[in-house]
Amino acid sequence: MGLVAVPRALTTITRVEAIPYSVPYRVPGRFASGAVERADNVLVRVHSADGLVGQAEAQPRPYTYGETQATIVAAVRHRLGPALEGLDPLATELIEARCGGMPGDRVARGAIDLAVWDLVGQLLGQPCALLLGGYAGEVSVAHMVSFGEPSAMAEEALAMRSRHGIRTFKVKVGRDVDTDVAAVTAVREALPEAELYVDANRGWAYDAALRAGEAFADLGVAAIEEPLALEDRRGRTRLADRWLVPLVGDESCISLAHVARELDDGAVGMVSVKVARTGFTESRRILGLCLGRSVPAVVGSQYEGGVGALATVAFASAFAATARRPAEATNFLDLADDLLAEPPTVVDGRMAPRPAPGLGIEIDEDRLEHYRIDR
Known part of the structure; x- marks a missing residue:
């Protein structure tokens, strides 16, 4: 007997919105490759003919991808959005092909993909976390500790442990090695049982990275992320060969092709998968390659707000390979406010995806009106 098609109401994508907004940080993010004083993000909305709306946020990182808030808005409004009008939202591979063929606009394309998946979940009446794989009902989370005086960085980690039960921290490094070692030492002494790993955001030269790695090994650091400039592929390979802890690829692993290259080089021993830049569709492919x-993978953060955190946790919880490691999903806590009507919660160091269809995003329209900057 042949397969029987299950009928469903046909719908199409009618338009795609890009709404720029700016929310201040309570704790600004500072790191070797840049800084964020405000969340100058873009809310992407994918509308369907039956009135449902998929939503996601794009976080510009001009010092990493070259995209600004203005270029993301332009890409969505004038190139990506029109390319999707009239398509069935469930045709995620076709949508990926329409967007994937466009050069650049990496974060804009990632947000489009996430918003489409949010819409798909609503159309099917299922959470994205379940549609992607549904492995775990919740995941442990890691918090990123930005640059500051070593004592202040330790105090921030202690506060996150006390308020939210977080036990894993990614400490930003990539300054001079002595300052970096002092910072990690301060956090280690404040939280002796915590899992620590560090992120240099390409801030060191090779000799400094080598010295830092030896010091961090003595402090029990579990991994070291992006120690060198992107063009120093040989240097990453040499460090990966020497270090006993994994060298994590992030900015060097911004697409499936980049990850394949770094793995072929032997330059990374762990990969940071960020749904903010590769959506759910390409992120699944990257995870499959890993x-x-x-090669282990960690679900990374791009300093998302609450909207982005919901997408991060949905992906991290969906797969065994990602649910077993803390996901970087808590930096929405550093914002002074948020667009969500109900922000995510961190309980005993863990977060759960929303059980509602799609990503469970409910925007507080009054807050959006207050923070949007295109009026």
């Missing part, structure tokens, strides 16, 4: 190469 599994095929027996």
Whole structure:
């Protein structure tokens, strides 16, 4: 007997919105490659003919991808959005092909993909976390500690442990090595049982990275992320060979092709997967490549707000390979406010995806009106 098609109401994408907004940080993010004083993000909305709306946020990182808030808005309004009008939202591979063929606009394309998946979940009446794989009902989370005086960085980590039960911290490094070691030492002494790893955001030269790695090994650091400039592929390979802890690829692993290259080089021993830049569609492919190469993956953060955190946790909880490691999903706590009517919660160091269809995003329209900057 042949397969029987299950009928469903046909709908199409009618338009795609890009709404720029700016929310201040309570704790600004500072790191070797840049800084964020405000969340100058873009809310992306994908509208369907039956009135449902998929939503996601794009976080510009001009010092990493070259995209600004203005270029993301332009890309969505004038190139990506029109390319999707009239398509079935469930045709995620077709949508990926329409967007994937456009050069650049990496974060804009990632947000489009996430918003489409949010819409798909609503159309099917299922949470994205379940549609992606549904492995775990919740995941442990890691918090990123930005540049500051070592004592202040330790105090921030202690506060996150006390208020939210967080036990894993990614400490930003990439300054001079002595300052970096002092910062990690301060956090380690404040939280002796915490899991620590560090992120240099390409801030060191090779000799400094080598010295820092040896010091961090003595402090029990679990991994070291992006120690060198992107063009120093040989340097990453040499460090990866020497270090006993994994060298994590982030900015060097911004697409499936980049990850394949870094793995072929032997330059990374762990990959940071960020749904903010590769959506759910390409992120699944990257995770599959990592599994095929027996390389662990961590679900990383781009300093998302609450909207982005919901997408991060949905992906992290969906797969065994990601649910077993803390996901970087808590930096919405550093914002002074948020667009969500009900922000995510962190309980005993863990977060759960929303059980509602899609990503469970409910925007407080009054807050959006207050923070949007295109009026």
